Amino acid sequence: MSGSVDAANRTDRRTFLKKTGACSVLTAGLAGCVGTEGDGNGGGNGGTPTDEPTNGDTTGGTTTEMAGPERVLIGQPASLTGQWDFLQPAVSQSTDLAVQEINEAGGPLDATLEVQRRDTAVDPQQARQVVRQLVDSDEVHAINGLFSSEIVPLWDFLQEQQVPVVTPWPGTTFLDTRGGDKGTDDLSDDEWLWRTVIGDTVHTSGAAEAMIDEAGIEQMGILSATSAGEEGWTRQFVNWYESLGGEVVEVVSAQGGQSSYQSQLDRLFENDFEAWALSFALEDATTIIRNWDEGGYGRQLLMEDGLRDPGLIDAVGDIAEGAWIAAGSTEGPNFESFLPKFRDAGDASLHPWGVAAYDATNVIALAIHHAGEASHDAIQRSLGDVARGGGTTVTTFAEGKEALDNGEEINYEGAVTNVDFTPHGNVWGDVAVDRVTPDGFENEFTIGADKLQAEIDDY
Numbered sequence: 001m002s003g004s005v006d007a008a009n010r011t012d013r014r015t016f017l018k019k020t021g022a023c024s025v026l027t028a029g030l031a032g033c034v035g036t037e038g039d040g041n042g043g044g045n046g047g048t049p050t051d052e053p054t055n056g057d058t059t060g061g062t063t064t065e066m067a068g069p070e071r072v073l074i075g076q077p078a079s080l081t082g083q084w085d086f087l088q089p090a091v092s093q094s095t096d097l098a099v100q101e102i103n104e105a106g107g108p109l110d111a112t113l114e115v116q117r118r119d120t121a122v123d124p125q126q127a128r129q130v131v132r133q134l135v136d137s138d139e140v141h142a143i144n145g146l147f148s149s150e151i152v153p154l155w156d157f158l159q160e161q162q163v164p165v166v167t168p169w170p171g172t173t174f175l176d177t178r179g180g181d182k183g184t185d186d187l188s189d190d191e192w193l194w195r196t197v198i199g200d201t202v203h204t205s206g207a208a209e210a211m212i213d214e215a216g217i218e219q220m221g222i223l224s225a226t227s228a229g230e231e232g233w234t235r236q237f238v239n240w241y242e243s244l245g246g247e248v249v250e251v252v253s254a255q256g257g258q259s260s261y262q263s264q265l266d267r268l269f270e271n272d273f274e275a276w277a278l279s280f281a282l283e284d285a286t287t288i289i290r291n292w293d294e295g296g297y298g299r300q301l302l303m304e305d306g307l308r309d310p311g312l313i314d315a316v317g318d319i320a321e322g323a324w325i326a327a328g329s330t331e332g333p334n335f336e337s338f339l340p341k342f343r344d345a346g347d348a349s350l351h352p353w354g355v356a357a358y359d360a361t362n363v364i365a366l367a368i369h370h371a372g373e374a375s376h377d378a379i380q381r382s383l384g385d386v387a388r389g390g391g392t393t394v395t396t397f398a399e400g401k402e403a404l405d406n407g408e409e410i411n412y413e414g415a416v417t418n419v420d421f422t423p424h425g426n427v428w429g430d431v432a433v434d435r436v437t438p439d440g441f442e443n444e445f446t447i448g449a450d451k452l453q454a455e456i457d458d459y
Contacts (some may be wrong), residue, residue, distance in 0.1 A: 075134030080122035092353025105398035148172035168356030178427025194425035206431025207326035208240035275300035359414035
């Protein structure tokens with residue numbers, strides 16, 4: 001099948017599905033057919049998933065007489081526990097919001113969309129088990145999730161699954177030249193992973209520009225965790241900062257989970273620099289910021305993007321006042337219409353990954369409808385087609401489904417970025433630099449995606 005499916009072919013396939021039943025025509029790329037009976041853990045009959053991890057197979061038995069697939073299932077590996085669990089509520093809420101809207105619009109292939117959410121604790125080995133369970137037991141049609149620290153060590157394993165993964169999480173530079181469809185219709189060069197959030201290469205470039213061009217800071221120190229995500233942020237920031245003419249005087253690395261980081265701060269602040277950067281998860285970062293305040297070290301603080309969370313304000317907003325955080329802007333083309341719907345859907349604190357989860361869910365559903373079938377291969381071929389530009393611009397699944405059913409090609413523009421996937425399955429977006437205050441984050445300035453795109457060669 002070609003990467004771009006014409007309207008006549010889409011209509012013919014859908015008619016065939018309705019006449020013969022999905023199980024008779026889905027290829028080996030599909031993990032199987034599912035009925036409509038759920039146990040409530042995978043979303044139940046209403047298509048709205050829960051945040052609770054499940055232990056058993058939640059799919060129903062094969063339905064022998066169906067007018068096409070009655071259920072389309074997306075798997076969501078989730079950080080329900082672990083050091084990053086504070087970020088999951090917004091991702092769950094955004095995903096559930098998208099699922100509700102998609103089903104209200106009739107669903108992909110006129111089927112009910114459901115999500116099976118399983119906890120990985122952002123642990124690679126647990127993530128491997130969860131992916132196996134989602135693919136082999138739950139028989140998902142696509143996956144929406146996985147962090148950098150799960151993707152990198154599991155890369156070969158994920159490629160072996162040949163299941164489309166669209167994730168709102170990873171910033172790792174590892175994906176700068178890995179993933180996507182390489183811009184071709186040939187599946188043999190595909191790498192089966194796409195992300196709807198900008199990578200570290202983009203927002204660390206913005207952070208470096210903020211320190212050099214906006215703040216005029218020429219020398220910095222860095223305190224970094226040894227975990228993959230934090231080390232990746234540090235390495236990329238150093239590269240950009242020094243390429244712009246700055247000097248990183250000292251990088252002090254430390255393992256997370258310590259009760260005090262006073263000795264590491266002492267080592268770092270023995271050096272002469274104007275500002276320092278902090279790259280740790282939230283719990284450790286709050287300990288470090290308290291130690292920094294108690295030690296009276298001073299100097300401008302820049303924090304990595306993962307710390308842009310209300311939990312930071314609650315814990316240390318007063319003593320971290322004036323610190324900067326450079327992160328992907330949440331405000332994409334469809335953000336203004338997304339935000340009130342998100343607020344009405346629950347009380348989770350919004351962050352860029354939460355908005356990106358909304359986009360990931362919509363892109364998967366539109367790709368399924370564009371493909372005209374729910375096989376893994378067909379979905380993978382259609383992901384680029386529904387979002388790369390050209391065709392009718394749409395910002396919701398309902399708009400996209402209507403356009404596709406009218407024989408049009410579509411261009412989905414998201415809530416956090418325009419989702420114009422590069423050949424490697426990446427997206428571009430603005431970088432917002434926010435200042436910490438006791439009451440929240442206040443925007444200082446924004447660095448546009450166009451400027452960053454002009455400076456980044458391969459992404």
